[in-house]
Amino acid sequence: MTYSDATIWFIIGALGVGTFLIRFSFLGLIGDRPMPQWVLRHLRYTAVAVIPGLVAPLVLWPGATGGVPEPSRLLAAGAALAVGALTRNTIAAILAGIVTLYLVGWAL
Amino acid sequence: MSSSTAKEAFWQGFRSGLPFLIVLIPFAMLFGIAATEAGLPLAQTMAMTVLVIAGAAQFAALALMEENAPILIVLLSALAVNLRMAMYSAGLVVHFGALPVWQRAILAYLIVDQAYAASAQRFEQEPGLRIGVKLAFYMGTITPVFLPWYLATWLGAVVGQRIPPEFALDFALPITFIALIAPMLRTPAHVAAAGVSVVLALGLAWLPWNTGLLVAALAAMMAGARVELWQGRARP
Numbered sequence: 001m002t003y004s005d006a007t008i009w010f011i012i013g014a015l016g017v018g019t020f021l022i023r024f025s026f027l028g029l030i031g032d033r034p035m036p037q038w039v040l041r042h043l044r045y046t047a048v049a050v051i052p053g054l055v056a057p058l059v060l061w062p063g064a065t066g067g068v069p070e071p072s073r074l075l076a077a078g079a080a081l082a083v084g085a086l087t088r089n090t091i092a093a094i095l096a097g098i099v100t101l102y103l104v105g106w107a108l
Numbered sequence: 109m110s111s112s113t114a115k116e117a118f119w120q121g122f123r124s125g126l127p128f129l130i131v132l133i134p135f136a137m138l139f140g141i142a143a144t145e146a147g148l149p150l151a152q153t154m155a156m157t158v159l160v161i162a163g164a165a166q167f168a169a170l171a172l173m174e175e176n177a178p179i180l181i182v183l184l185s186a187l188a189v190n191l192r193m194a195m196y197s198a199g200l201v202v203h204f205g206a207l208p209v210w211q212r213a214i215l216a217y218l219i220v221d222q223a224y225a226a227s228a229q230r231f232e233q234e235p236g237l238r239i240g241v242k243l244a245f246y247m248g249t250i251t252p253v254f255l256p257w258y259l260a261t262w263l264g265a266v267v268g269q270r271i272p273p274e275f276a277l278d279f280a281l282p283i284t285f286i287a288l289i290a291p292m293l294r295t296p297a298h299v300a301a302a303g304v305s306v307v308l309a310l311g312l313a314w315l316p317w318n319t320g321l322l323v324a325a326l327a328a329m330m331a332g333a334r335v336e337l338w339q340g341r342a343r344p
Binding site: 002003007008009010011012013014015016018019020022023025026027028030038040041042043044045046047048049051052053054056057058059060063064073076077080081082083084087088089090091097101 | 130131134135138146147148152155156159160161162164165166168169171172173174175176179182183185186187188189190191192193194195196197198200201204205209212213215216217219278279280281282283284285286287288289290291292293294297298301302303304305306308309310313320321324325326328329330331332333336337
């Protein structure tokens with residue numbers, strides 16, 4: 001990370017204000033008016049639309065290896081995905097990913 | 109039970125918020141560890157966790173900051189992750205719209221997934237609750253969520269400084285993201301959105317200033333909405 005200290009504080013402050021405004025939107029500003037169906041339909045997918053795209057390059061091209069794909073990280077990602085999808089349990093998925101990462105890293 | 113007092117409602121809410129600690133404490137600690145690994149000092153890690161209180165967005169911002177993405181991209185991507193809270197805000201206005209604005213502001217700051225889910229369920233079961241009782245219940249559900257969130261982040265940040273690089277903690281962040289998203293892949297629409305997001309983000313990684321991610325996210329939201337419409341028509 002090469003941002004200046006002031007830049008990082010700005011990012012933190014702007015994220016705080018922006019997140020608050022999203023949370024306050026209807027409660028504070030917009031009030032009790034119904035949102036159009038198509039807006040709600042898109043909002044439902046924001047998390048699954050942003051996070052997978054954010055994480056895919058980190059898995060395929062990890063910064064710690066200089067951007068070269070690395071087996072223990074690929075397998076750990078696969079394990080977290082499989083366990084998370086099957087058990088619907090976030091903590092189980094994190095544990096599966098970390099255990100796989102260490103086991104494969106140690107075996108190689 | 110519509111005669112229940114505010115005090116009783118607070119403790120009912122508190123009890124329904126308690127189970128979330130099992131997920132929340134390790135998750136907040138991971139954020140503290142990941143932020144420290146990324147080079148944020150304790151004050152900045154804590155400021156982010158206190159101001160934002162939204163794990164996925166905090167992790168998203170951190171991931172992009174590690175890549176030195178442009179500020180606007182960091183903000184847009186992390187805030188996009190939080191857009192779902194506009195839905196929660198819309199859901200709560202039905203119950204709390206009559207409160208004075210300063211109380212609604214405090215309530216807004218305290219909107220998190222778990223408290224919303226628990227409260228929405230409870231208010232639906234008992235439609236006749238007075239507003240004071242609802243407020244007490246909501247504050248009850250949020251109490252075991254936000255204080256432990258701060259504390260566990262702090263603990264992760266302090267502990268994280270002492271973990272050597274062999275532990276590959278850089279990868280705690282991607283694993284946490286995958287673990288957050290995988291349980292959400294429960295409908296074809298969610299799977300489609302995630303799939304489009306991954307394919308386009310990788311395919312457009314050559315675009316400057318991480319703008320590929322924004323394009324991928326927009327296309328993925330549209331894909332999810334579109335598949336939902338098809339599904340709705342398939343079985344009305």
